[in-house]
Amino acid sequence: MRIWKILLLAVLFTGCGDNYTPKPRGYFRIDFPEKTYSQLPGDYPYSFDIPDYASIQHDSRNADEPYWINVEIPENKSEFHISYYDLKKAGKTNREFLIELMEETRRLAYEHSIKASSIEEQIFVNNASHVYGTIYRIRGNAASPMQFFLTDSTQHFLRGAFYIREVPDIDSLRPVIDFLEPDVIRLIETTNWK
Numbered sequence: 001m002r003i004w005k006i007l008l009l010a011v012l013f014t015g016c017g018d019n020y021t022p023k024p025r026g027y028f029r030i031d032f033p034e035k036t037y038s039q040l041p042g043d044y045p046y047s048f049d050i051p052d053y054a055s056i057q058h059d060s061r062n063a064d065e066p067y068w069i070n071v072e073i074p075e076n077k078s079e080f081h082i083s084y085y086d087l088k089k090a091g092k093t094n095r096e097f098l099i100e101l102m103e104e105t106r107r108l109a110y111e112h113s114i115k116a117s118s119i120e121e122q123i124f125v126n127n128a129s130h131v132y133g134t135i136y137r138i139r140g141n142a143a144s145p146m147q148f149f150l151t152d153s154t155q156h157f158l159r160g161a162f163y164i165r166e167v168p169d170i171d172s173l174r175p176v177i178d179f180l181e182p183d184v185i186r187l188i189e190t191t192n193w194k
Helices: 002-015 094-114 170-189
Strands: 037-039 049-051 055-058 069-073 078-086 116-126 131-140 146-151 156-164
Touching: 049 170, 078 170, 094 116, 094 131, 094 146, 094 156, 131 170, 146 170, 156 170
Parallel strands: none
Antiparallel strands: 037 049, 055 069, 069 078, 078 156, 116 131, 131 146, 146 156
16 A cells, blocks of 8 residues: 555656646737728818727827827827828929928838838829828838828828837737728828818
8 A cells, every 4th residue: 555655646746747838928818999980070181081999189299280190099009190291381392392201201111121021112093082102011020010101292292100109029019000000091092182
């Protein structure tokens, strides 16, 4: 009987030895709201659809620019920064100012190339609304996964940037980016000039 007790204890001790396997790191579950849209409220020289779970805030860092806004999605620590320029009030020719703004937008998008794995450019054309532009999809651990500009080439220029206010970790942010990218595309596709 004593041998059985010793044998049982030996099996228990050897069975609970070095076979410990740690749990893999997990991430919080993110619940997303249903996608519904409304037109941008307020008196702006542009209009577009925004998600109903977003709020509009004036860009406080640029108080002298009345048409610069942030479309904020606080549940996901995200925002779409929108800046607007009237090409006719620039003090330069429309063409010169347009080229300058387009190049500045491109430069701002490519500043993320240090952390980005790739940057894809897509041309956007909506002849019916006279809206033309370029969309920059920035892949990898960049702070801004998407930027764009829209213009009618004569009077209006709208620049947008999608930011997530969190440490860029593509593995944990991918669900949020995948959820909000269609909202940015909807904003672009529904843009109209007033």
